[in-house]
Each structure stands twice: as C-alpha cells, then as structure tokens.
Amino acid sequence: MAEKVREGRGAEKRAGRAVIDADVHEMFRSIRDLAPYLEAPWRSRIEVADGWPGPPGLPYAYPQISGVAKADAVTSDGSPAGSEYELVREQLLDEYGIERAVLTGGFYPTEMQVQPEFATALAAAYNDWMMENWLECDERFLGSVCIAAQDPRAAAREIDRVGAHPRMVQVVLPTIPHDTLGKPFYGEIFEAAVRNGLAVAFHQGNASATAVGLPTYYIEWHTAVAQSWQSQLIGLIAHGVFDRHPDLRVLMIESSWTWVPSLMWRFDYNYRSLRREVPWVKRMPSEYIRDNVRFTTQPMEYPDDPEHLYRMFEMIGSEEFLLFSTDYPHWDFDSPSQVFPKSFPKDLREKILSSNARKFYDL
Amino acid sequence: MAEKVREGRGAEKRAGRAVIDADVHEMFRSIRDLAPYLEAPWRSRIEVADGWPGPPGLPYAYPQISGVAKADAVTSDGSPAGSEYELVREQLLDEYGIERAVLTGGFYPTEMQVQPEFATALAAAYNDWMMENWLECDERFLGSVCIAAQDPRAAAREIDRVGAHPRMVQVVLPTIPHDTLGKPFYGEIFEAAVRNGLAVAFHQGNASATAVGLPTYYIEWHTAVAQSWQSQLIGLIAHGVFDRHPDLRVLMIESSWTWVPSLMWRFDYNYRSLRREVPWVKRMPSEYIRDNVRFTTQPMEYPDDPEHLYRMFEMIGSEEFLLFSTDYPHWDFDSPSQVFPKSFPKDLREKILSSNARKFYDL
Numbered sequence: 001m002a003e004k005v006r007e008g009r010g011a012e013k014r015a016g017r018a019v020i021d022a023d024v025h026e027m028f029r030s031i032r033d034l035a036p037y038l039e040a041p042w043r044s045r046i047e048v049a050d051g052w053p054g055p056p057g058l059p060y061a062y063p064q065i066s067g068v069a070k071a072d073a074v075t076s077d078g079s080p081a082g083s084e085y086e087l088v089r090e091q092l093l094d095e096y097g098i099e100r101a102v103l104t105g106g107f108y109p110t111e112m113q114v115q116p117e118f119a120t121a122l123a124a125a126y127n128d129w130m131m132e133n134w135l136e137c138d139e140r141f142l143g144s145v146c147i148a149a150q151d152p153r154a155a156a157r158e159i160d161r162v163g164a165h166p167r168m169v170q171v172v173l174p175t176i177p178h179d180t181l182g183k184p185f186y187g188e189i190f191e192a193a194v195r196n197g198l199a200v201a202f203h204q205g206n207a208s209a210t211a212v213g214l215p216t217y218y219i220e221w222h223t224a225v226a227q228s229w230q231s232q233l234i235g236l237i238a239h240g241v242f243d244r245h246p247d248l249r250v251l252m253i254e255s256s257w258t259w260v261p262s263l264m265w266r267f268d269y270n271y272r273s274l275r276r277e278v279p280w281v282k283r284m285p286s287e288y289i290r291d292n293v294r295f296t297t298q299p300m301e302y303p304d305d306p307e308h309l310y311r312m313f314e315m316i317g318s319e320e321f322l323l324f325s326t327d328y329p330h331w332d333f334d335s336p337s338q339v340f341p342k343s344f345p346k347d348l349r350e351k352i353l354s355s356n357a358r359k360f361y362d363l
Numbered sequence: 364m365a366e367k368v369r370e371g372r373g374a375e376k377r378a379g380r381a382v383i384d385a386d387v388h389e390m391f392r393s394i395r396d397l398a399p400y401l402e403a404p405w406r407s408r409i410e411v412a413d414g415w416p417g418p419p420g421l422p423y424a425y426p427q428i429s430g431v432a433k434a435d436a437v438t439s440d441g442s443p444a445g446s447e448y449e450l451v452r453e454q455l456l457d458e459y460g461i462e463r464a465v466l467t468g469g470f471y472p473t474e475m476q477v478q479p480e481f482a483t484a485l486a487a488a489y490n491d492w493m494m495e496n497w498l499e500c501d502e503r504f505l506g507s508v509c510i511a512a513q514d515p516r517a518a519a520r521e522i523d524r525v526g527a528h529p530r531m532v533q534v535v536l537p538t539i540p541h542d543t544l545g546k547p548f549y550g551e552i553f554e555a556a557v558r559n560g561l562a563v564a565f566h567q568g569n570a571s572a573t574a575v576g577l578p579t580y581y582i583e584w585h586t587a588v589a590q591s592w593q594s595q596l597i598g599l600i601a602h603g604v605f606d607r608h609p610d611l612r613v614l615m616i617e618s619s620w621t622w623v624p625s626l627m628w629r630f631d632y633n634y635r636s637l638r639r640e641v642p643w644v645k646r647m648p649s650e651y652i653r654d655n656v657r658f659t660t661q662p663m664e665y666p667d668d669p670e671h672l673y674r675m676f677e678m679i680g681s682e683e684f685l686l687f688s689t690d691y692p693h694w695d696f697d698s699p700s701q702v703f704p705k706s707f708p709k710d711l712r713e714k715i716l717s718s719n720a721r722k723f724y725d726l
Contacts, residue, residue: 045442054634057582078413093667114479114537141521175572175574176575177575177576177577178577179575180575180579180583183579207575208574209592210574210590210594211540211571211572211574211590211593212539212540212541212543212591212594212595212598213540213571215542215543215594215601216546216598216601216602217418217601217640217641218637218640219601219633219634219637219638219640220594220597220598220601220635221545222633223597223626223629223630223633223648224590224593224594226625226629227573227574227593228574228575230574230587231573231574231575231578231583231590232575234578234583234586235575235578235579235583236581238578238582238583240496256425256625256629257627258624258625258628258629259625261621261666261671262589262619262621262622262625262664263586263622265621265664265665265666266586266589266619266621266662266664267582267586267666268665269595269662270582270585270586271582271662272365273694273695274581274582275582277580277581277582278580278582285586299632300627301625301628301629301632302628302631302632303624303628304676304680305677308624308674308677308678311671311674311678314668314671315666315671315674317468317667324574325608331636332636353372357603358486
C-alpha cells in the first residue's frame with residue numbers, strides 16, 4: 001500500500017503529510033449492481049427489465065446546474081463518477097497522498113417511504129457490495145454502515161452484522177426531512193453503534209429539505225440545506241441521545257460548519273430558560289457539541305477576510321471539531337492543497353487534515 | 364407626548380437617549396374585538412356564540428414552557444399580555460424612555476389555509492382596529508400593515524388603502540413554512556410596499572417550521588426557527604426581488620442574527636458556482652443582505668466571550684444592520700439597559716438603540 005501512495009504525484013508534493021479524507025462517495029453503476037447481494041424475493045424487484053430504478057430523487061430533485069459530479073470523474077464508459085475504483089485511486093488517493101478515505105456512499109434506504117423490509121434488505125446488500133468491491137480493493141478505504149432507519153431493530157441487527165469489520169468506522173444516516181433521528185423510536189440504532197465502537201455520521205440525503213420544504217432553485221437548496229443537519233443535531237441533544245450515550249461520537253458530513261457558533265449560543269440561551277421541558281438533558285447543549293460532535297471541511301466558506309474563518313474556531317472553543325473531506329467525486333470537491341486560505345495557521349491545518357480524524361476514528 | 368416620556372422612571376435613567384423599539388406586539392383580547400371592523404357576511408363568522416376562535420395554533424403549537432408572555436404583562440382582567448395600551452405605556456414606553464415603538468402584531472391571516480377572502484377581510488379589520496386602538500392612542504407608536512399574502516392582489520390593495528397613514532412604516536409577513544414569499548406569485552405585495560414607501564418585515568408566525576417540520580419540543584423549535592427566516596431571505600434573493608426593487612427595505616424581526624455571516628459566505632460561494640441558474644440575480648447575495656436587509660436584536664446571543672458577539676459586525680461588514688427590539692410583552696423580552704454585554708462598544712450601542720432604526724424607517 002505504501003508503494004501505491006508514493007507513486008502519486010500528490011504524494012511527492014505532500015511527503016510526510018498523512019491526509020485523511022472523511023467524505024468520499026463510492027457509487028454503484030446502477031442499483032442492479034446490488035442484485036447479486038439480494039436474495040429472493042428482493043432480487044427480482046430490481047432485476048426484471050424496467051425494474052425499480054432506485055429510491056426517488058436520486059441524485060437530486062433538481063435538474064443539475066453544475067452536474068453532481070466533477071466533470072473529469074465520470075468514467076470512460078459513462079458510468080457515474082465514483083463508480084470505478086481505479087479512477088478513485090488515481091484521481092484521489094494517489095494524487096493527493098490520501099492515507100485513509102472514509103467511504104460514505106450516497107444510497108439511503110432510510111429515505112424510502114415504502115416497503116421497509118425491502119429497504120432493510122437493500123441496506124444489507126449495499127453493505128455486502130461495498131465491502132467486496134471497495135473495502136477489499138484498498139486498505140486505505142474505511143467504510144460506513146448503510147441502514148434503513150425506519151426499522152430501527154433491523155437496522156441495529158445490520159450494524160451488529162457488519163459493524164465488526166475492522167475497517168467499518170461509522171453508521172451513516174441521511175438528514176431526513178420528516179423526522180428527528182434523535183427520537184427514542186430510533187434508539188436501537190445509537191445503541192448498536194456504540195456497542196460496535198462505531199460513530200454515527202449524518203449526510204444530506206436526496207430528500208433533505210429546508211424550512212420551506214424543497215425551495216424553487218438548487219442554489220436555494222444548497223445554501224439552506226445546512227438546516228437539515230442543524231435540526232437533526234438539535235434533536236439528538238434535546239432527546240437526550242448524548243445523555244444516554246456519553247461516548248457516542250457523531251460526525252456531520254458536508255453540513256458546512258460556520259453556523260455552529262450561532263447555534264451553540266442560541267441553544268445554550270434557550271437551555272437556560274427552557275430546560276425544564278427536557279429535564280433529561282443534563283449539560284449545556286454547547287458541551288455536547290464540543291465533546292461529541294465533529295464536522296467535515298467541505299464545503300468550506302471563504303469570507304473576504306480569511307481571519308474570520310479561523311475566528312470561528314475560537315468561537316466554537318475547539319480546534320478538534322473539524323475533519324478534512326474532499327466530497328470526491330462531486331462538483332464542489334475540495335483538494336487538501338487548496339482548501340485552506342493561505343494564511344491559515346499551519347498547526348491547525350495539520351490537525352484538520354489528519355490528527356483530528358485519527359483521534360475521532362481512533363485510527 | 365414629551366411630557367409622557369419624561370414621566371417614566373426609564374426616561375430619567377436614559378435622558379437624552381432616544382430608544383427606538385422595532386418589535387412590540389399589540390394584541391387584541393379576543394378575535395371578537397375585530398367584529399366591529401368587519402362587514403357582513405364576515406362579521407357573523409366570529410360573532411356567533413362558539414364562533415371561530417381564530418387561526419389554528421395561536422399563540423404557539425406547543426404547550427407553553429415559559430408562557431408566551433412576561434408574567435407581569437398580563438392584564439388585571441386576565442386578558443392577553445399586550446392587549447392594554449395603558450400597561451404597554453407604563454411598562455415599556457415610559458419605563459424605558461422609548462421614543463418610537465414599531466407595533467408588529469401577532470395576527471397572521473397569511474397563515475390561514477382556508478377561505479382566502481375571509482383572511483383578506485380579517486387583515487383589513489385588523490388594520491382598522493389597530494389604527495383606531497393603538498396608533499391613535501400614542502404618537503410614539505408606528506404601525507405594520509397586516510395582509511393576507513395568499514391573495515397578493517387583494518393584499519396590494521390593502522397596502523394601498525392603509526399604507527398612506529403617516530405612521531405606517533412597513534408590511535409584516537409571517538415566515539410561512541409552505542412557500543417562499545419571494546416567488547413571483549407574491550410580487551404585487553413588494554410592488555405595493557415600495558410604491559407606498561413601506562419596508563417589508565418578516566416575523567415568525569404561529570405556523571413557522573424548521574427543516575424537520577414541527578420538532579418534538581419547544582426548545583428545538585425555538586432554537587431552529589431562525590431557519591424559517593433564512594429560507595425566506597434566500598428566496599427573496601434567488602427570486603430576484605431585490606433586482607426588481609433595488610430600494611426595497613426588508614427587516615427580519617426576532618430571527619436572531621449571528622447566523623448571518625455564515626449564510627452570506629455560503630450563499631456567495633454558491634453564487635459563484637451556480638448563478639447561471641438564477642441569471643436575473645445580478646449582485647453577490649451578501650451585497651443585497653448588507654444593503655437592503657436589517658435585523659432586530661431580540662433574541663440576543665450571549666457567547667462566553669462578548670468580543671465574539673461584536674466580531675460578528677466585522678464579519679457582516681456593517682454596523683447598520685441591527686435594530687434594537689424588546690419583543691414586548693413576550694417572555695424573552697430584552698430591555699435596552701441590559702441587552703448588551705458590558706464591554707459592548709458605546710457608539711455601536713447607540714447606533715443599534717436608535718440611529719439605525721431612524722435611518723431604516725426614515726424617521
């Protein structure tokens with residue numbers, strides 16, 4: 001593996017810097033790739049001609065403006081970007097000297113409004129497909145457990161089934177618009193994650209919505225969609241998930257993060273006035289965020305004055321809360337060499353590129 | 364009027380400081396107070412025994428934790444806080460030496476899902492009731508035009524009808540969850556506001572929701588509800604409302620405001636990548652926010668280090684964007700003497716307490 005890393009152009013540039021990428025999307029070419037991993041009767045639902053094309057809304061509800069993918073990441077046979085291991089290795093792992101890349105997928109059976117048993121079967125098939133076609137290809141890959149949260153007991157069984165894989169590091173959940181995943185109904189998912197030493201990561205899904213539902217334009221959705229993580233985060237705290245699981249580690253992927261100080265202040269203020277509504281919440285909301293929650297870099301914000309960006313770290317009160325991510329292969333990909341403003345403090349840069357993730361995932 | 368102001372205890376404390384309060388809720392005792400201002404057939408709908416009690420959800424969907432009102436603002440006969448002029452004068456205007464108080468109501472026919480013609484009639488009745496029972500009582504009061512936005516043409520007529528009142532300063536809209544008020548469908552409302560020299564103010568309504576709809580607890584809703592203004596603000600910009608009306612002044616009331624830098628950065632970043640989706644938007648989103656939009660202080664955020672709070676002004680790039688407000692008579696009322704951290708810069712304090720509002724409303 002070390003050989004491969006040294007081959008890349010990026011590795012030369014970045015010798016000695018062990019970058020960890022917390023958000024890489026491995027994709028199937030089509031949902032039919034999962035057929036071999038499904039048993040009857042599920043297999044037939046996607047195998048027949050004109051079969052089921054997958055959950056609605058994939059990849060997004062909006063006709064694409066910038067495309068979902070980096071233009072150069074689409075494969076030579078026209079398959080979706082991120083669906084070919086060799087290209088991911090070349091364009092990402094080797095190019096940028098990535099030591100570890102956390103695969104986060106992009107397939108969320110949790111969003112299926114119908115047939116929860118099928119959703120559960122699809123999640124298991126996806127995990128088997130992913131382990132065989134990605135984790136086994138390259139030791140640099142770390143995996144996320146796909147589940148169907150609408151059946152929390154089955155989801156917990158799936159976490160127990162595949163969570164023992166030595167390179168599974170987290171459970172991934174989409175920020176669904178119709179429910180708060182911190183509710184007791186979903187409790188077994190968090191129990192299983194903690195029992196298996198896994199973090200729980202939240203990523204926007206294809207159904208993620210905002211305070212006005214699905215707004216008219218993609219630029220509106222993309223600007224406001226951080227709200228979907230905010231609401232899930234607020235829900236986790238208000239429902240006492242961190243009180244029940246003080247060691248639970250939560251990662252917010254692609255949520256952006258410069259809204260965190262404002263939310264911490266507001267939530268703490270409200271906690272002082274309103275905590276008797278949620279007496280099981282024992283600490284200030286900002287403490288759970290600081291101790292148990294991490295965020296990824298992509299998408300970075302770029303204020304005119306870069307100092308404003310790292311002021312945010314002071315406001316949050318931690319230099320550990322942020323993990324580097326590329327969001328490969330999507331259009332708003334960030335490279336480790338260009339993501340930070342030039343004046344960004346060097347030691348903070350190193351923490352974000354590597355040691356924060358190392359600590360969070362106990363690598 | 365000057366006599367009255369000098370009588371208050373607050374006036375002595377604050378001699379020479381002409382505080383303007385941008386958010387005071389005048390309330391009716393019951394929706395039946397509007398009956399004399401309605402004609403047949405509308406009048407009978409609220410006049411009959413066991414008649415219509417008002418739009419659903421008033422005042423909030425949640426059983427109250429802290430109550431909606433300051434405990435001492437409830438009237439002696441048990442009527443809602445804010446429903447008795449003499450008490451408002453005593454507790455607010457005189458007590459704090461308020462020179463001008465913008466009445467923002469708390470009655471939003473825009474939220475009615477049924478009978479738009481009745482909603483339109485109610486808005487007009489509310490305006491007549493408010494002008495007669497509040498604006499005429501005290502010259503310190505400024506008024507907001509109540510409308511039913513679901514019929515934009517009728518709303519525009521109502522703005523034309525009462526907007527000429529010399530102390531009407533704005534149209535007030537609730538941050539509805541089911542639509543973006545920047546859509547062309549609502550265009551006549553903004554045209555009428557500009558035509559009448561009025562600002563357009565957004566206040567949360569009783570239906571305002573978040574990215575997960577109505578979350579489980581009030582503390583969640585109250586922490587996340589800023590999302591409802593964010594989405595409306597994003598929608599105004601994306602739909603080109605400020606391009607059509609470069610002089611339109613918009614006020615976000617009770618939205619909190621420390622999320623503004625993050626949203627500006629994110630929106631500008633997206634504009635650079637995605638602006639071809641909305642080619643009618645000619646300037647960077649942050650420019651519209653800085654030039655056309657203002658926010659009110661209440662609820663203030665209180666970071667441990669107060670310096671973080673006024674760093675936000677640097678990040679937004681303006682000291683004009685914030686107007687003082689008390690939110691009288693609600694439980695999270697802020698007084699002008701206690702709202703700012705002790706170390707808050709004096710000249711900025713004065714701008715927020717007075718001159719920013721004076722300029723925004725051209726007083």
